[in-house]
Amino acid sequence: MGSTPFHISRSRYGPNLRILCAALLIGLVVGALGLFLPVEMAARTIRGKLHADQASGSIVVVAVDDPSVAELGPWPWPRDQIGQIVGKLRAAGAKQIHLDIDLSSPGKPAEDAALEDALRAAKGHVSLSSRLLVDMVAGTQADTRPLPRFTRHATMANTNLWVDRDSKIWAHPYALELATGVMPSLASLLSGVQGNEGAQFPLDYAIDVRSVPVVSARDIAKGRWDSKIVAGRKVIVAQTSTGAEHYFMPGYALVPAAFFHVIAAETLIAGRPIALGWMPPLILAGMIAAIFLTLRNRTHARIVLAGGYGLFLIGPIFLEHHHIFPDIMASLVTMTVVAVVHLYKNLRRAYHVRGTTNSISGLPNLNALRQREEAALGTLVVARIQNFAEITTALPQEYERELVEQITSRFSFGTTGAAIYQADEGIFIWVAQTQNDEMLIEQLNGLHALFRSPVIVSAQLVDVTVTFGLGNDSSRPLMQRVSSALVAADEAAKEGLRCATFDPATLEDAQWKLSLLGRLDQAIERGEIWVAYQPKIDLANDRIIGAEALARWKHPEKGEIFPSQFIVAAERSGRIENLTAHVLDSAVGLAARINRSGYTFSIAVNLSARLLDKPGLIGMVEQTLARHALPAGLLILEVTETTAMASQSESFANLERLSAMGVQLSIDDYGTGLSTLEYLKKIPAGEIKIDRSFVGMLDKSQGDRIMVHSTIQLAHSLGRKVVAEGVENAATLAELRRMQCDFVQGYHTGRPMPAPALINQLPVNARETAA
Structure with missing residues (x-):
């Protein structure tokens, strides 16, 4: 249940999240x-x-100023005259005098x-100007x-x-790095x-620049001043006449x-600005x-949006009064984009045909799906809530929408953003x-696992039973595919499976379906059945320490089966024995070749429940190991948890015999059966494989994290190793790794691959020998 609240949010607010992300990006x-710098600064000016x-x-x-130049002559004035003004200012009690005059070249000696x-008489109370000049053509600087x-x-x-770049001055430096070192700006010097x-x-x-005290230089020179x-x-002391530099x-x-x-x-005097x-x-x-x-x-x-605009339009007035200067245009643009796009979405939704929406849940219905037939080129997934009618009958009608929201929120974990359509009678x-059917089936297995926990509707726990049907023939009309996937x-549900695929080709070719088993034996003989190997990674050193052997059939006409x-x-x-023997022989042979290089490598083979009580099982395993000279301890036979739990008499005895031979046993799909500590202690398995339905939701479900972590701790306390299968992301x-799991398998660490591809991932010495 830990993943449900997050999932609801994702389903309901996914489009809004995209709007928000796009607006933030803008x-x-x-x-x-x-x-919008000119607008930003115009707003700051108004504030x-x-x-x-x-x-x-x-x-x-x-x-x-101009009157001073008119009366005393063109600027710059003789330097002795400047010296006289300095003397008069010092005599009047000026605390500090700055001469904004170019004194970089010699004048008349006197x-x-x-x-x-x-300047000497001023005893350090005078400051002079230094400017950094940059030649934009030559790229040189001069102080x-x-x-x-x-x-x-x-x-x-x-x-x-x-x-x-707007020809205005909005900021000022505290100090500047010149050729002679760091020099404070005049503003920093005057303000301290x-x-x-x-x-x-x-x-x-x-x-207000007009409030700055100003006295004309001519009045000081002529003694006409207070x-x-x-x-x-x-x-x-600076030039302000027409010939001086002016800026906006x-x-x-x-x-x-x-x-x-x-x-x-004055800005710095009022307080250090932020x-x-x-x-x-x-x-x-x-x-x-x-x-x-x-x-x-x-x-x-609307109140929140209006309040946001008010905050950004009025708030800066108070901030700037306290010497905090924000730039708000990016924020206003972001909120405006969100508001405009949201308004546009609402207008589109208002004009959307009501016949394309489920009246209770608001989800698009089959009519909406029909209108998008040209876009439906992928695999069609139909989810059937088997007890939907029973649930809606028991619940008040006003809670049906909440029920559907809970269901679709869980579905959205495996839809990767695809639209979910609702038909009648609990069909989604x-x-x-x-194009990867195996990955899709794994996603649906993960979704099925989510529904092991009941949904909460109006504070009531409701068990939901779901099965999935797939229709992957995009050449057929969409509504036919819906019907076919629903049949699947x-x-x-009838077969007790999580999902099934409707394959039109198998219906059109009944002879193929009837002769499947006979063709299977021929396929083994002709080499059409091949073995794929999925690497098994040791998390202690990130090293490939083995692989799981998986049967694959590539038919020359039908392609991959x-x-x-x-x-x-x-x-x-009852023909699984021949197939298992073929896979076991190929897998053990490969492992033996790799181990002869000195590289320790184990191989895992799935053991069918139908073989577990067969008298010939032990002999088949012994002969295969002997034929390829592979130590028994490097062979791992995987039995499903359900099979292991149900094993009694001869079946359990065979497990004991295999363990006594040194063959390792692994409990596959752990967590999907009725796990008990008693059975874990009784079964002679040295390894537990946590089912992918738990591992696949590990980064989303708190419940699955707790289950996986506790399983690892329990297994370690019993001296068992733990393999996590279905690792799909970093x-x-x-x-x-944080939970100290021993080994991992999954598409993220290695997909099932042919033997040569697996060998190429091994160290060079092992690779050369095994090849």
């Missing part, structure tokens, strides 16, 4: 590529206007000397540092601005907030470059979208798009 692309802040006033701009004297005569008396600060080299922080454009404006404050500042159009440094410094980015909001949007898609009540779903249909499902057809027929007719293999 959101990831939008976020990673910044596809900034909604909670506009004033500058702290601790930084003053001494503006070399002017340079005057500026150097002014425009001031002359050493100036830098020895001043602090250095980097004044590069980082312009985004340090950060890692290369790290950037978002600019808070909610700070010196109190700079007392105890930090000052930037959101909400203010073109603004001189110096003010971007001020806004950056660039939340787009990934955390996208995760939150994914959670909201998942809840929206999960809710079945439309009103509640899907089309398996696979009913035949399986299902083992279930000819083996069952041979057992019923997750199952890892779980078995």
